[in-house]
Amino acid sequence: MxxxxxxxxxxxxxxxxxxxxxxxxxxxxxxxxxxxxxxxxxxxxxxxxxxxxxxxxxxxxxxxxxxxxxxxxxxxxxxxxxxxxxxxxxxxxxxxxxxxCLPGRTLLDDEGLETRVRLLARQLAAIHAVCPGEQPPKYEALTTADTVVVPEGADAAAWAAAIDIIREPAPPYEGRFLHRDFHPGNVLFDTPATRITGVVDWAGASWGPADLDVAHSCTNLALIHGPEWGQRFADAYEEAGGALAADPGDRLYWRVRDALAFSEEVEAVARPWRAAGRTELTTRVVERRLDAYVTGLMTPG
Structure with missing residues (x-):
């Protein structure tokens, strides 16, 4: 003090x-x-x-x-x-x-999610449009094929295929200014959630592919609100003018890499969600949603 x-x-x-x-x-x-x-x-x-x-x-x-x-x-x-x-x-x-201290509040409930996803997507596209005079440090992605924790009862074939993807080198990308931990818990809304009042927690700010920030948001939304919201956020980001990798395989690489990273810290990420009122998001529930999300990513079509 x-x-x-x-x-x-x-x-x-x-x-x-x-x-x-x-x-x-x-x-x-x-x-x-x-x-x-x-x-x-x-x-x-x-x-x-x-x-x-x-x-x-x-x-x-x-x-x-x-x-x-x-x-x-x-x-x-x-x-x-x-x-x-x-x-x-x-x-x-x-x-x-x-x-x-910024005004506003975080919102993790399902009500009004459709509107908030569009606002989140527009905000992330605006972050990626920032042109810093000096590039921040390169992004970090620490998860490896050997550190992934496959949830109990998960689709073994889907997870094995996903793990094989991140054994490969990262695809080439056009660098962008990244938040690196952009998700609903780090975004503040006004009341009644018609406008974003601020974005917090910039400790991971980096330079890297826009796909990585989008993938992180996709995974968070999939685990908090249901697996289908991952793809819906990616679609909203492009509708907001954000640019993702042209190659579908490159997009899949970043989506899978981020999703597998969550396997190592399911309880750590679920705990604050429960403290914020989403008491149904037990570790086991979040693991099941992660499995469903990863399986969906690895399912053609």
Whole structure:
């Protein structure tokens, strides 16, 4: 808090701290700040606490800080404004980043999904249209054929074929500015969900194929709302003017790569969905949806 106070304006003070829930990699807090003459604003403090993520915090906070700086000059994407960063914990107990707090709320329920998918697709296309003065680091895709965890009772033949796909080298692509973790949990909507008010969590900002960001959104939607929503999002993205790989095999590669990555962390991704009210999304339910999604990808036609 001493570090935070050094980055406040004259006469400002933190009057309330509230934990924000739903994140996986970092602890998030909303700071209510009061200023002279009754002025008030809210900030967000991101801190990497778990040892696994602390070891990766310097790179992650560097990516996020760089992305927020780029997006400050972008008219098509509403993102938090960077205030300060301490990526090596030189001043804080843990590596941390301080930024402005955006209005809006995340929405994970099924009602109104058709409209939200179109808004999400348009927003992702706008992100991919951003032209940074300096390219962010290249994307990372850590899952390999040997790290995939095939769910119990899954379609063995479909999963074996999917795993064989990612044994191959990544196809060539035209680079784009990527969010790298674009999904409903990182997008804020107004009420009654007719407009996106902001996109958060830019710690994975990268340079890579648009297909990879689209694939990540497809998988998330398939697991939260049902396997059919994966393809529906991809279609909406193209309708919004986004460009995917011309070769269907290349598209399949990125879709499969992202889906298989989820096999390694089903419980980790399902936990915040349940905390947000989707209590029916147990680990087993999400595994079954992942199996259905992967099987669908591997089924011709």
């Amino acid at each position: 001493a570090w935070v106070r050094r980055h406040l304006g004259d006469g400002e003070r933190v009057v309330r701290v509230a934990a924000l829930h739903g994140g996986v990699t970092a602890e998030m807090r909303r700071l209510s700040v009061a200023g002279p003459g009754g002025a008030a604003r809210e900030l967000v403090l991101r801190s990497y606490v778990e040892p696994f993520f602390v070891d990766r915090a310097e790179e992650a906070l560097g990516r996020e800080g760089g992305a927020l700086t780029v997006l400050a000059g972008s008219g098509g994407v509403s993102a938090p404004r960077l205030i300060a960063a301490d990526p090596t914990a030189a001043h804080c107990e843990y590596p941390s980043l301080l930024m402005t």
